[in-house]
Amino acid sequence: MENTYDKAVNHPPIPLLDEQGENVLQSKNPYSPKKSCEGSGCHDYEGITHAYHFEMGRDEASDTYGAKRGLPHLVSPGYYGGYTCMGGSNPQVLAKKNNPNPEEFADYGSPGWVRTCMTCHLGGGWAEKDRDGIRYDQKKVEDIALYDGDYYDRMTMPNGKNHVMLWDWKKSGVGEADCLFCHIDFATVKMPIDSGLEQKSSFTGRDMRNTRRAFSGKGFFRQAASGFMEYVVNKDGKNIMTVERAMLPNVAKPAGHGTAAVPAEGESMQIALDDNGMPQFNWHADAFDDAGRVTIPMLRFPGNENCMACHATSKSRRGFYGFGDNAKTELHYRTLFPTLQQSLTR
Numbered sequence: 403m404e405n406t407y408d409k410a411v412n413h414p415p416i417p418l419l420d421e422q423g424e425n426v427l428q429s430k431n432p433y434s435p436k437k438s439c440e441g442s443g444c445h446d447y448e449g450i451t452h453a454y455h456f457e458m459g460r461d462e463a464s465d466t467y468g469a470k471r472g473l474p475h476l477v478s479p480g481y482y483g484g485y486t487c488m489g490g491s492n493p494q495v496l497a498k499k500n501n502p503n504p505e506e507f508a509d510y511g512s513p514g515w516v517r518t519c520m521t522c523h524l525g526g527g528w529a530e531k532d533r534d535g536i537r538y539d540q541k542k543v544e545d546i547a548l549y550d551g552d553y554y555d556r557m558t559m560p561n562g563k564n565h566v567m568l569w570d571w572k573k574s575g576v577g578e579a580d581c582l583f584c585h586i587d588f589a590t591v592k593m594p595i596d597s598g599l600e601q602k603s604s605f606t607g608r609d610m611r612n613t614r615r616a617f618s619g620k621g622f623f624r625q626a627a628s629g630f631m632e633y634v635v636n637k638d639g640k641n642i643m644t645v646e647r648a649m650l651p652n653v654a655k656p657a658g659h660g661t662a663a664v665p666a667e668g669e670s671m672q673i674a675l676d677d678n679g680m681p682q683f684n685w686h687a688d689a690f691d692d693a694g695r696v697t698i699p700m701l702r703f704p705g706n707e708n709c710m711a712c713h714a715t716s717k718s719r720r721g722f723y724g725f726g727d728n729a730k731t732e733l734h735y736r737t738l739f740p741t742l743q744q745s746l747t748r
Contacts, residue, residue, distance in 0.1 A: 408703065410587040412637050415695035416442060418685075421575075421624070425694045426643075426685050432628035435525070435578045451526030451579045458482040460528035461535070465498040475508070482515065482528040494518075497551035499533050504549065504566040511555035512538070513569035516623055520577045521615040522712035524584065525627065529577030538571040560654070575624020580614065583630050584704040588711070591633040596684075598647040598671045605633070607711030616673065617681065625681050637697040640689040646682035648674040 419438045420431035440447035452461070459480025467483070468476030475495050477483035483496040495508040496515055510518065516529045523529060531537050532552035546553045549566060558564045591605055602609070613633055617625040632645050654666035673681050690696045701708070 408701070408705070410590065410699040410701050412697050413700045415691060415693075415697045417693075417695050418642075426683070427687055427690060427694050430683060430685065432625040432681070432683060433631065435581050435627050439581055445581075447579070451530070454480070456525075456527035456579060458523070458527055459484055460531065460533060463499070463533045465500055481519075481523070486519070497549075497554070497556075499551045500547065501549040501551060501554075501566075507549055507551070507554065507556060507566045509556060511550075511566075511569065512552040513555040513571070513574070513621075516577055517555075517618060517621055520618040520623065520626060521611050523577075524580040524614075524712075525577035526579030529623065530579070531576075538576050541571070543568075574621045577618065577623045577626055580627040580630060582627070582634055582698070582700070583610070583614070583711075584708050585700040585702075586630075586634055586708070587699065587701055587705060588707045590635055590639075590699060592635050592639070592641060593633060594641040594644040596644050597632065607707065607714070610711045620673075622681055625683075628683055634698060636689045637699055638689075640686065642686055642689045642696055642698075644684045644686070646674040646684060647671050650674075 416438060418426045418433040419441055420426055420429045421434045421437060422429070422431075423437055423441060424431070426433050436447050439445045450456075457480070459478030459482040462480065463478040463483050465477060467478055468474045476485075477496055477498055486493055494510055497508040497511045498506075501507045512528060512532065516523075520529050532541065534552075538552065541553065546568070548554075553569055553571070554566050555569050556564050557567045588605065588607075588610060591610070593599060593601055595601070610630065610633070613630045614626040615629075617623075617629045628643065629645070632641070632643055635641055648671070649669055650672045651669045652666050676682050
């Protein structure tokens with residue numbers, strides 16, 4: 403019998419709200435997953451984003467975590483502050499919360515972690531809150547300690563040199579959890595005909611990740627979820643929004659951690675910025691109802707394609723990353739798998 407429970411169903415119509423709680427049809431701002439999904443009182447956003455899949459060690463992080471285990475460079479048991487895929491065979495290291503000088507500041511602060519890794523990590527957790535549980539963009543600048551690993555980052559200058567500098571979280575915004583990346587049926591995504599990009603009829607997991615990377619990789623964390631939203635359609639198959647783009651000269655990229663410098667050559671279709679240097683979004687009013695709400699088909703549970711878009715295969719760099727104290731054999735085998743334990747001890 404066909405399993406219909408795993409098929410997408412129309413989510414009740416909702417307004418898409420920005421961070422101030424205003425409908426994006428009026429504000430033209432990027433939408434806020436937190437305000438849109440939690441704001442109506444339907445979903446426990448804080449509870450959902452406290453799960454390990456979002457936190458990945460943020461709520462367990464400590465400057466002394468690794469030192470207690472003989473690996474002083476680690477600050478947590480998870481991807482955030484633990485072993486990661488960044489740097490390939492030369493993993494990058496997250497800076498500690500407290501750093502006495504720039505020389506002891508590791509490869510990335512939290513801003514660099516978000517900028518580099520939020521292509522796959524879908525926001526919430528360490529992309530949204532610091533190690534004290536404070537939302538990054540709500541921290542007062544005067545309360546930030548010098549070289550705080552959550553608020554400073556190692557930045558590469560055009561000359562190739564790097565400096566530890568204060569990050570402007572209020573400008574970049576934080577990475578709220580992108581609920582739709584997990585709950586949209588990838589078989590339904592569609593590129594808007596007015597996107598300015600080369601049209602495609604099918605998309606890979608990498609394509610889907612890159613919809614977010616186009617923003618997060620440039621430090622536009624607040625806009626990353628809207629980057630994916632450009633490919634989402636309503637119940638009638640209409641695109642909900644288009645990102646404003648223009649043909650612009652390519653910008654040179656300095657060498658970074660393990661990456662070569664890229665010269666500025668030619669031009670390409672790029673995200674157009676407004677006078678404040680922010681991306682622009684054209685929300686399609688005809689995809690919403692008369693009350694300013696949109697009905698989007700969603701999956702009850704994330705599909706295989708959604709998961710594999712980021713986790714790829716077990717032998718890739720997006721496999722399991724975790725480190726911690728040894729698991730107890732008694733718990734894993736005797737308690738959970740008594741039959742297996744008996745066979746192992748015979």
